[in-house]
Amino acid sequence: MVRMNNFIKVNILILILLVPVLIMYMYSNRTSIGVLEQNIRDSQTTRLAYLYKQLDDNVRQISLMANVLLKDPNVKEFRDADLYGNDMTYDLLKNVQVISQKLNLQSVANTFTNSITIYAPRIQKAIGQYSLVYYDWNDIGTHASPKWQYDRTNGQFVLYAFDPINEHRLVENAGLIAKVGFSSSNIVKLLDNNHSGGEGGTFLYNPADSAAIPSGSAFSIAQDIRNEIRNWQLTDQGYGTIAIGKANYLVNYVKSEELGWYLLDFVPMQDILSPITANRRFFFLFLGIMLCVSVLISYILYQNIRMPIKDLIRGVHQLKKGNYAARIQVKSDNEFTFLFQRFNEMAEEIENLVGKVYAEQIRSREATLKQLQSQINPHFLYNCLAFMKSMAVLDEKQAIIAMSVSLSKYYRYTTRNERQLVTVRAEMELVENYLRIQGLQMKRLSVHVELPEDLLELEIPRLLIQPVVENAIIHGIEPHAEAGQLIIRGEQRDGENYISVEDDGPSLTEVQRLALAKKINLPLTDEIGCGLWNVHQRLRYQFDSNAGLQFDVSSAGGLKVILHWR
Incomplete structure (x- = not known):
């Protein structure tokens, strides 16, 4: 029979208590909010449709009024007044009076308070609703358009009608121009008359220039809503939700076909959620009881499961850090007691085993380091003897003497086996002797050394830098007559050297550098030169697996070999 431990029992109990409550609350809350949002949205849509019809009907009536007046016989007679000469002055004034009366009657026939002006460009006269008015051709030429425009200066919507209508140079070719307009206060009044109360509101918005005409109830919040919907991709009709401060608003909008503006109606979400606020307090009461039970369950869970697991994890981390003397104290008799006892037994076994293996590893490590270092000495000796042979053939006695002195210093240095580690400064003295000999052979050799004092005092294995320098000269500089610059730099950053x-x-390609980096990590073969391979392996043995050689492109144009260790 499978025994259920404390962890399973506690988790089953929490699920039994919390899952049904969570499911019930989520379903009830989502359903209630969804129904209320839909009801509010339907109400907004109905109100907007009514407002949209009223607004567009009034604007359309004013637009038609302008075109009807341009066809009036008296208006056309006014246009042709110059054809009758000065004898028609009385008839002209009488005709102006008739037209003014007609304009006034047309104006009062619309719900919106509006203004009408007829322009006759040929005689340069204009008639208003009461008599002749000032004729300003510059204003007409600048602003005349067959589409509704909004003048923010005086808060007027203005439309121009033309007779005849010409696709090209509409203003210049018109015999008559009718200008109709109405104030934005008409729209504010319309919106206020249709406001249903509450904290919501309605306003008119133009996305082209972000102009807004709010109702009185919407004045304080309309600007904030306008700023939020600037980034919306508005269609002819739609809705959305925006957040202003800590409040969320449900926004419905519809586009006016006549003006090209949008009617927006908004209502705060708190009005939508208010019917379910009363039920929320009962849920919070129930939730408080559940939280108390959850705290009790959590305490049991922490004492019986969490604390033992933490002790076990802490013990594993101690083993990982190398503290094999770590033990876990057994505090209670439960499922973890068996694990703690087995862990302590395992740690004791590991401690004994590591003590035996560690000594053997140290002996093996020292033998490997000495074997790797010994491979460097004959490699360098072969190169030096070959150089001395070449100098003897060329009868270069001074070079042979310099080589002999340098060889004696070199073997005096390498035969001191009392210390396997030396300072970087001591290694650089050996490098300088080697470069001095190479300088006798290659007059074009130029050496630049930049090593900080702190780096010079660090200890590294013997013969670590000289093979890398030798590789740069033999393979990078010597075979190429145009090469001759050698740069040795050092730096310390973030604990790395x-x-x-x-x-x-000539530099290596990226593929060649990657291939070389791969080879120095493989076992030594006849295809791999022992110089760089030995240096890389000795760095790894001496320090850690992250130490070794890295390859990059030199700023001088050739190969850059980097010795790296922590």
């Missing part, structure tokens, strides 16, 4: 050796010979 770097010594780079660069030459100005």
Whole structure:
């Protein structure tokens, strides 16, 4: 029979208590809010449709009024007044009076308070609703348009009608121009008359220039809503939700076909959620009881499961850090007691085993380091003897003497086996001797060394830098007559140490550098030169697996070999 532990029991109890409550609340809340939002949205849509019809009917009536007046016989007679000469002055004034009366009658026939002006460009006269008015051709030429425009200066919507209608140079070719307009106060009045109360409101919005005409109830919040909907992709009709401060608003909108503006109606979400506020307090009461039970369950869970797991994790971390003397104290008799006892037994076994293996690893490590270092000495000796042979053939006695002195210093340095680690400064003295010999052979050799004092005092294995320098000269500089620059730099950053050796010979491609980096991590074969391979392996043995050689492109143009260790 499978025994259920404390962890399973507690989790089953929490699920039994919380899951039904959570499901019930989510379903009830989503359903209630969804129904209320839909009801509010339907109400907004109905109110907007009514407002839209009223607004567009009034604007359309004013637009038609302008075109009807342009066809009036008296208006056309006014247009042709110059054809009758001065004898028609009385008839002209009488005709102006008739037209003014007609304009006034047409104006009062619309619900919106409006203004009408007839312009006759040929005789440069204009008639208003009461008599002749000032004729301003510059104003007409600048603002005349067959579409409704909004003048923010005086809060007027203005439309121009033309007779005849010409697709090209509409204003210049018109014999008559009718200007109709109405104040934005008409729209404010319309919106206020149709406001249903509450904290919501309605306003008119133009996305082209972000102009807004709010109702009185919407004045304080309309600007904030306008700023939020600037980034909306408005269609002819739609809705959305926006957040202003800590309040959310449900917004419905519809586009006016006549003006091209949008009617927006908004209502705060708190009005939508108010019917379910009363039910919320009962839920919070029930939730408080559940929280108390959950706290009790959590305490049991922490004492019987969480604390033992933390002790076990802490013990594992101690083993990972190398503290094999770590033990876990057994505080209670439960499922973890068996684990703690087995862990303590395992840690004791590991501690004994590591003590035996560690000594063997140290002996093996020292033997490997000495074997790797010994491979460097004959490699360097072969190169030096070959150089001395070349100098003897060329009868270069001074070079042979310099080589002999340098060889004696070199073997005096390498035969001191009392210390396997030396300072970077001591290694650089050996490098300088080697470069001095190479300088005798290659007059074009130029050496630049930049090593900080702190780096010079660090200890590294013997013969670590010289093979890298030798590789740069033999493979990067010597075979190429145009090469001759060698740069040795060092730096310390973020606890890491770097010594780079660069030459100005031909560089390796990225593929070749990756191949070389791969080879120095493989076992030594006849295809791999022992110089760089030995340096890389000795760095890893001496320090850690992250130490070793890195390859990059030199700023001088050749190969850059970097010795890196922590």
